Amino acid sequence: MIIAAEAANAFIHGYSHILQQIHAESGQPQPTQDMHIYQLLMMARNIYMHTPSLLDQALATLQATGQLPPEDVVEAVRQLRVSQWVYLKDTRYYSVFMHPTEQAAYAVQGLTNRLREIIGGTGALIEVGMTSYAGHYISDSLIAKVVWLGPQYKRELNEKLAQLRQAGHFYAQPTSH
Numbered sequence: 032m033i034i035a036a037e038a039a040n041a042f043i044h045g046y047s048h049i050l051q052q053i054h055a056e057s058g059q060p061q062p063t064q065d066m067h068i069y070q071l072l073m074m075a076r077n078i079y080m081h082t083p084s085l086l087d088q089a090l091a092t093l094q095a096t097g098q099l100p101p102e103d104v105v106e107a108v109r110q111l112r113v114s115q116w117v118y119l120k121d122t123r124y125y126s127v128f129m130h131p132t133e134q135a136a137y138a139v140q141g142l143t144n145r146l147r148e149i150i151g152g153t154g155a156l157i158e159v160g161m162t163s164y165a166g167h168y169i170s171d172s173l174i175a176k177v178v179w180l181g182p183q184y185k186r187e188l189n190e191k192l193a194q195l196r197q198a199g200h201f202y203a204q205p206t207s208h
Contacts, residue, residue: 032125032145038165039142045100046171049108050075052089057082073173076160078111087098105165111171116161118146119188120153125203126170128161129188130132130197136195138203140167146174154180163205 033039047068054062054075062071070207079085086108117129125138126146139146139161147153149172156178159170180188195201 032121032123033141033143033167034167034169036143041101042104042164042169045104046108047072048088048093048098048100049089049105050079052093053079053085056085056088056092069173073175076111076113076171076173079108080109103164107162107169111160111162113158113160115156115158115176117188118153118155118157118159119185119192121145121147122204124182126153127192128168128170129192131156133188133195134200136192136201137161137168138201140169142169142172143170146170146172150174150177152179154185156180166206167205168202168205179181 034042035159050072054071057075057078059074059078063072078180090099090105099105115131117131117133119127119129119136122138125140127136128139129136141149151156157174158176159174161168162171163169192201
């Protein structure tokens with residue numbers, strides 16, 4: 032359900048560093064001291080999604096200061112997709128994310144906690160970032176806009192998941208897609 036601790040820590044540290052630098056490069060007001068880091072990272076991720084070119088500026092600054100994160104973290108940030116994912120359920124080994132178009136589903140790992148521990152359950156539409164890192168699809172765990180799904184909708188989505196699996200549109204590892 033979660034990736035190896037060393038990989039998770041490397042991603043969290045590098046991702047946070049990049050997002051904070053994106054925020055700094057954006058020209059937005061500096062965060063207040065009472066702002067929680069989670070809020071800053073959410074703001075920075077939103078800025079990045081609206082202005083992807085800020086990533087290259089942030090990376091150049093980080094490189095100039097000798098603080099550039101490892102290349103695998105940088106590549107994961109480049110591939111980041113933030114969307115309203117359907118977080119359908121958990122299995123023993125992964126969480127099931129379905130793309131909002133219902134055309135593909137993914138086996139997604141958490142970083143340090145299972146997603147259901149973070150949001151308090153499964154079967155929800157959540158705004159979250161997903162990317163590939165360390166041989167897995169992972170969630171960035173910056174979760175917003177949780178909308179719980181009713182039982183009928185969950186049944187329909189589970190049927191759709193079975194169809195996606197049968198059609199080969201369920202992706203367990205990034206190399207398979």
